[in-house]
Amino acid sequence: MSDDFPLGLLSGLLLLLICLSAFFSSSETGMMSINRYRLSHQANTGKRAAQRVMRLLARPDRLIGVILIGNNFVNNLAASIATIIAIHYFGDVSGPAIATLSLTIVVLIFAEVSPKTYAAIKPERIAYPASVALGPLLKLLYPLVWLVNIISNGLLRLIGVKNVAGDTGHLTRDELRTVVHEAGTMIPRRHQAMLLSILDLENVTVNDIMVPRHEVSGIDLEDDLDTILGQIRTSQHTRIPVYKGNINNIIGMLHLRNAARFLSKKEVTKAAIVQEAREPYFIPESTPLHTQLLNFQQQKRRIGIVVDEYGDIEGLVTLEDILEEIVGEFTTDVAGMHQEVHLQDDGSYLIEGTASIRDVNKALGWQLPTDGPKTLNGLILEHLEAFPHGPACLQIGQTRLEIVEVKNKFITAARCWPVKRRPAKRD
Known part of the structure; x- marks a missing residue:
């Protein structure tokens, strides 16, 4: 066959096939890695490339089918041509082995790892241009894609997968919380706090x-x-x-x-x-x-x-x-917001028993439990499981509490501080 086709033409065809393999490999990774929420936003604003990609992703089985059909075709054809070239130079015995080893290394580096890595990092730069070719190609190869999907989807049903349509992309509350946390500088920190507060309502x-x-x-x-x-x-x-x-x-x-x-x-x-x-x-x-x-x-x-x-x-x-x-609080007067919390000279806080635990946590950044009693007095009594007859000390989580004053069966004040920042002893 090498006599029928010039080696230069075969080498050029082999190079073209490796480039096509890189195209299909990067297209698969780019399509699957693209940010669905940014894609949806751009599609809604009228960007045609985003709309093309969304149509392709609506049926991922068909998209993957056409990509893999094309990728396998060019890889198998490239292997055949590489074998012909290798036999011409190295003979019938060692030629096929050399072709297999050489093509594996070339394809792995130039048609798999490098293009897929780039596509994973810059999915939009790959997915948008690739959609121009993949759409018509899907229509051209649709009968073959349909046959492959019938068989593969049948195998998926055997293991319990019934819906092969694209993921709707709906987020749970916890997933949305993670998205807000990972938004970084794209969403100001104060806006992040507001969004998370809404989720906590x-x-x-x-x-x-x-x-x-x-x-x-x-x-x-x-x-x-x-x-x-x-x-x-x-x-x-x-x-x-x-x-x-x-x-x-x-x-x-x-x-x-x-x-x-x-x-x-x-x-x-x-x-x-x-x-x-x-x-x-x-x-x-x-x-x-x-x-x-x-x-x-x-x-x-x-x-x-x-x-x-x-x-x-x-x-x-x-x-x-x-x-x-x-x-957050509408007032910027910290003293006015937290009149029940008083900072002491030794770094501890004198907190009134009527203070809300949630207010204390927000004011001081603590994590006292809020799933039980609502006030500091109630929290201390719950942990003591008895009414104190005088000063007492206890630890709740990472906070140390010392009962300072008790009146009429009510803890009116307690001295509190984080365990890691213990105040100096008083004389």
Whole structure:
């Protein structure tokens, strides 16, 4: 055959086949390695190359079929030509062996490892141009591709694989969290924190962020009118609960904007206050934050009363409380945000027993458990399993806690510090 075809022509054809092998190898890796989310975005913006690639990836069995058919064809043809050339130079005995060894090394380096490595690093540079050729080639070889897919898909069904269509690319919550973490500088750190906070909303309930009952300031209709009016005029909140005798007997929520209607009158009555109060909006304590955020939107509310399973009031939660879980505290006054946490000279923190564990963790970067009691007092009592009669010390995770003050069966203050940063001993 070497007499029928000039060796120069055969050598050129062999070089062309090696280049085609490199094309098919890199196309396979580039197509399979391309970022599906960037591809989808570019396709949606009208980029034709991305749209071509997406059409090919919609049926990966057909795409891989046409690539491997082409790759195997050119590799087998290259092997035959290399053998002919080697026999011409080295004879019938050693020629085939030399051709096999030489072509294996050449194909491995120039048609497999190098192009596939480049395609894995720069998949778009390979996949987009390759789609121009692979689309028509798939139509040309479709009968053969169809036959190969029928057989291969039948074998896949035997091992339980029924769907050969392309992956929809849907991400789970944990996978999306990983994507946000690995975005690096492409997404600013603060934006990453906000996105992760949104993902965490369903793991946090209104009971975790509510203002507890004992900290709720409201209008008691059993107080005298002067006390009530003074409370309205000096209130730091725009909405105030109105109740009678006990907060469990809540009547409504008074918006200070509406209070101007009766404050401008010469005579103010408690009935006028009740009339301006809006019907209270109650929230079960176990409601996840992402659900409550939607509920606030649907109900056109900004504040709700949190109740337990028995209907007793546990506290209140506002729309701002939920938004702060996403974007962080609205105020930049650290002292104002964490009045219950006091830094000591020795590096420890004096924390009030009523402090929320979640607030302490956010303020100090600690990891005290939040799946049980909500306050520091409750957390300490849970771990001690008994009420302390005096000062006591315990360790919870990586935090050391020393009970400083106990009043009326309540731990009012504890001195806390991380174990790795133990404060100096006091005299």
